[in-house]
Amino acid sequence: MEKRKFMDEPIVNVKDLSYQYPSGKDWALHNVSFRVEEGEFFGIVGPTGAGKTTLAMCLRGLIPQNFGGKISGSIKIAGVGTMSKTPGELADRVGIVFQNAETQAIGLTVREDLAFGLENMKVTREEMQKRIDRVSKLIGLSEFLEREPWALSGGQKQKLAIGGVLAMEPDVLILDEPTAELDPVSKSSIFDIVRRLQDEGVTIIMIEHEVETLADVADRILVLNEGEIAMIAPPDEAFREVSLFKDVRERVPFVADLMSTLVDQGAVPENRFTSREEEAIAVLKEYLEGENA
Amino acid sequence: MPEPLIQIRDVNYAYTKEEDVLHDISMDIYPGEFVAFVGQNGAGKTTCAKLMNGILKPRTGEVVVDGQLTEEVAASVIARNVGYSYQNPDHQIWAMKVEDEIKFGPNNLSFSEAEVKEQVEEALELANLTDKRDEYTFALGWGERQKLAVASILAMRPKIIIVDEPTTGLDKDGSLRIMNLLQRLNKKGLTVVIITHDIDIVAAYANRVVVFAGGHIVRDDMVEEVMVDLDALEKADLRPPQHIRVALALKEYGVEVEMSPELLRENISNLLQKA
Numbered sequence: 001m002e003k004r005k006f007m008d009e010p011i012v013n014v015k016d017l018s019y020q021y022p023s024g025k026d027w028a029l030h031n032v033s034f035r036v037e038e039g040e041f042f043g044i045v046g047p048t049g050a051g052k053t054t055l056a057m058c059l060r061g062l063i064p065q066n067f068g069g070k071i072s073g074s075i076k077i078a079g080v081g082t083m084s085k086t087p088g089e090l091a092d093r094v095g096i097v098f099q100n101a102e103t104q105a106i107g108l109t110v111r112e113d114l115a116f117g118l119e120n121m122k123v124t125r126e127e128m129q130k131r132i133d134r135v136s137k138l139i140g141l142s143e144f145l146e147r148e149p150w151a152l153s154g155g156q157k158q159k160l161a162i163g164g165v166l167a168m169e170p171d172v173l174i175l176d177e178p179t180a181e182l183d184p185v186s187k188s189s190i191f192d193i194v195r196r197l198q199d200e201g202v203t204i205i206m207i208e209h210e211v212e213t214l215a216d217v218a219d220r221i222l223v224l225n226e227g228e229i230a231m232i233a234p235p236d237e238a239f240r241e242v243s244l245f246k247d248v249r250e251r252v253p254f255v256a257d258l259m260s261t262l263v264d265q266g267a268v269p270e271n272r273f274t275s276r277e278e279e280a281i282a283v284l285k286e287y288l289e290g291e292n293a
Numbered sequence: 294m295p296e297p298l299i300q301i302r303d304v305n306y307a308y309t310k311e312e313d314v315l316h317d318i319s320m321d322i323y324p325g326e327f328v329a330f331v332g333q334n335g336a337g338k339t340t341c342a343k344l345m346n347g348i349l350k351p352r353t354g355e356v357v358v359d360g361q362l363t364e365e366v367a368a369s370v371i372a373r374n375v376g377y378s379y380q381n382p383d384h385q386i387w388a389m390k391v392e393d394e395i396k397f398g399p400n401n402l403s404f405s406e407a408e409v410k411e412q413v414e415e416a417l418e419l420a421n422l423t424d425k426r427d428e429y430t431f432a433l434g435w436g437e438r439q440k441l442a443v444a445s446i447l448a449m450r451p452k453i454i455i456v457d458e459p460t461t462g463l464d465k466d467g468s469l470r471i472m473n474l475l476q477r478l479n480k481k482g483l484t485v486v487i488i489t490h491d492i493d494i495v496a497a498y499a500n501r502v503v504v505f506a507g508g509h510i511v512r513d514d515m516v517e518e519v520m521v522d523l524d525a526l527e528k529a530d531l532r533p534p535q536h537i538r539v540a541l542a543l544k545e546y547g548v549e550v551e552m553s554p555e556l557l558r559e560n561i562s563n564l565l566q567k568a
Contacts (some may be wrong), residue, residue, distance in 0.1 A: 047549045048464045153334075162460050179462060183490050185530045210465060212535055249466055254535040259557050267565035277535060287565055288548050 001213035009079060011171055011203050012036035012059065016073035019058060024069070028054045031225045032073070036172070036205060043200050043214040043235075044207045046224035047249045052207045054222065056176050058082070059205065061090040078171040091117060095165030096174040099181060101289055104164070107148035110141055113149055117168045131167045139163040139193055155186025162193060173197065175206040191217075212253045213241060215275040223248060255280035286288035295320045296360070298453055298484055299345050299375070306340055313352070314340050316508045324452070327479045329495040329516075330488045332505030332529045338488045339380075341505070341553065345486070347371035359452065373402055375448030380457040380488075382438040386446070391433070392417070392426040394441060398449040420444035420474060436467035440474065442510035453484040460491055460535045472498050483543035496520055496534045504529050517552060 029051045036042045046052050057063040061082040064071045083117040093173045095143045098104060107113030114135060136142040139159040144152065149160060158178055165173060175194065179187040191213060198204060198217065198220045208214055214221060214235060221238045224232040227250040231238055239245070240263075241258035252260075255274035262268040273284050299322040306315040315337045322345075332339040344350040344356050345370040349563050356363045359374045371406040379385050379505060388394035395416050399409045417423045420440045425433065433441060439459065446454055456475065460468040468491075476498055481486045483503040489495060495502055496515065504526070511524035519525060520533045521541065532538065536554040545562075550560040 047466060183530070184492075185333065197463060225557075251465055254554060256541060257559065258394055258536075258539070261558055261562060261564060265566065277538065278329065281539060284539070284543060285546050288543070288546070288561075 009076070011033035011038040011040075011078055012205070013076040014059075014073070015075075017055075017058060017075060018070075018072045019054060019063060020070040021054075022068045025180065027227050028069075029058070032224075032227075033231055034134055034222060034229065034232055036203060038171075039201045040203055040205055040219045041217055042203075042205045043218035043221040044224060045209070045211065045214065045221060045233075046230075046249055049226075050224040050248070051227040053176055054227075056096060056174050056205070056207060058176055059172070060094050061087045062095045062096075062283065088120065092168050093119060093170055093172070094172045094174065095168055095170035096176065097158070097161045097165055097178050099177040101154050101161055101181065105157060106164075108148060109145065110136070110147050110152070110160060111145040111147060114145075114163050115201050116220060117164055121168060129167070135163045135167045138196065140189070151249040153186070155182050158182060158186065158190060159193065160169055161238070162190070166197075172203045172205060174203065175208075177207050177209065209251075211239070211251050211256075212277065215253050215256065216277070221249070230259065235275050236273060240273055259283070295324055297312040297357075298324050298359060300355075301341070301344065302355045302357075304351040305355060306343060306344060306349060306352050308340075309390035314508050315344075318354075318510055320452070320510065320513055322484060324484055325479070325482055326484055327476075327498060327500045328486045329499035329502045329532060330486065330505060330528075331490070331492075331495060331502060332388065336505035336529065337508045338505050339457060342377065342457065342486065342488060345453075345455060346375035346377045360501075369402075372451075373449060374452045376449060376451035376454040378442045378446055378454065378456045378459070380461065382435070382442035385442050385544055386430050386438060389429055390426075391422055391430055391441060393426050393447045394430055395422075395448045398445055402449055409448075412450055416444040417446055419478065421470075434467075436463050436470060438470055443471070443474065445562070447478070451483075452493065453486065454478070455486040455488070455490045455534075458490070460494055468494065486514075490531070492526075492531050493534045495539070501549065520552065 013035050013158055015033050017029055018027055019029040044052050058075060065087055080093060082090060089190050105113050106116050106226055111132060114132045115128055118131060136145055139162055140157055141156060141163060150155060179190050195217060219237050220232060221233050222232045230244060230248055238258060239252045242252050242257055242260045243254045253275050255277050260272050261274050263270050274280050276284060301318055302321050304315060304318045305313045307313045317390060318341060332338050347363040350364050360373050363371055386394055388397060395413050396409060399412050408559050417426055422440060422444055422445060459471050472494060475485050499516050502516050503510055506521060506528035511528050512519055512522055522538050526533060536557055537552055539549050540552050551557050
């Protein structure tokens with residue numbers, strides 16, 4: 001399918017977004033503004049209760065549509081204001097995958113599950129078949145199309161959840177801690193899929209606690225705390241602010257912590273700081289060599 | 294050397310007739326240890342743990358808990374000594390209110406009323422749940438239900454507690470809280486066994502690591518040794534934590550460094566500042 005093009009406009013444009021749940025006393029989100037460019041890998045980190053999932057649900061149009069509450073500001077995804085659309089109308093623009101793989105499958109077979117969104121979108125049979133073939137290969141479930149979803153492993157269920165969203169070919173894919181409840185093998189296979197999507201140019205917004213992985217793959221990272229943006233920056237700029245992460249009770253990768261210490265001590269120049277493991281090891285070797293010579 | 298609390302000798306175990314899920318497992322667990330079981334799903338970790346608290350009995354070989362063969366005593370007797378906290382706290386929480394949940398275990402183990410009261414108070418306090426004693430269990434967050442599951446076991450005053458995946462589904466803060474609780478209990482003398490996939494948790498808290506693969510124990514050693522045994526870890530689909538990966542890369546390069554994050558940082562910064 002031809003991707004829609006939006007000249008001069010970012011694919012995600014959030015302006016002064018504030019939101020309060022119907023039962024809430026405080027703002028769940030307060031004056032949140034950011035843009036995501038097409039093809040960008042945008043990471044979101046923050047402690048529990050920071051508003052990460054709330055933000056994801058706003059982007060998907062589930063808030064305020066399904067939840068009510070007080071909302072102000074604006075969100076545009078692929079040129080469309082989300083607040084005036086139903087979640088169904090947004091399905092081919094923005095897809096979301098949640099943490100709990102157990103509760104996301106609907107179909108009686110993997111094939112049916114992948115088709116579910118497409119049927120609601122009234123996609124033709126032919127097109128449906130093409131997309132199911134393509135997506136099931138991408139998520140590594142093409143051998144399991146006739147399997148019942150409940151008979152899949154946790155990792156496979158999560159792949160199916162990603163596949164069901166991808167079949168709708170959204171402009172933006174939101175992943176809300178998709179690997180939090182998975183074992184290491186399933187975790188890395190999900191990250192492999194996400195990297196492949198990134199290479200294909202899919203715009204990805206990923207809420208994730210695995211900061212080492214974000215340091216490697218993200219173009220930019222948004223740090224959310226108590227409903228407000230604490231920082232938006234590329235990983236190397238973000239993870240340089242070790243104390244900010246400590247303040248919001250989040251981790252930074254070990255190498256970011258190490259390199260920050262070394263830069264602060266003047267042992268390594270500021271422009272050699274990195275939060276990526278391979279690069280950090282290379283820098284350390286270079287400087288240790290220099291010292292030993 | 295004190296007597297082992299749990300002795301597992303040449304144990305084979307099978308859920309079905311066709312295939313053993315544990316093959317010739319032997320290990321001793323001593324009082325005061327903090328042990329981590331790691332391995333892929335299906336490697337035999339949870340089966341081994343269930344043999345240790347007598348829910349399962351070995352097909353061949355023997356398991357001795359506190360001097361008693363598990364085959365010869367009821368699981369309820371072993372439960373006094375070996376507490377087992379399930380992966381999903383909702384599989385073991387049944388009471389409406391927090392305090393009732395914690396009371397349930399000791400009430401069933403024929404402690405006196407005064408003992409039950411004391412043990413419940415102690416467990417509430419240890420798990421930081423004293424001010425939540427009258428709350429509905431279903432209204433607690435996942436992390437608190439996890440703590441409640443542990444507290445309800447502590448109230449039975451076991452000698453050893455086995456916790457299956459204590460940090461799954463918790464964020465950094467929640468993970469720290471439950472792990473610090475287990476560490477505090479361990480320092481007070483409680484023997485702790487955790488089953489986990491989280492290598493950072495293993496490196497930070499365990500003294501000893503048992504690596505399971507395909508129903509075998511492929512490595513059983515001090516945590517420092519296991520964290521640098523890349524072959525054994527790979528069999529469990531694990532990589533060492535990032536600080537150890539960095540230390541190993543530097544070692545390979547000829548720079549001798551320590552393996553703990555703090556000492557490693559100090560090492561490198563000293564090396565770089567010497568000049």
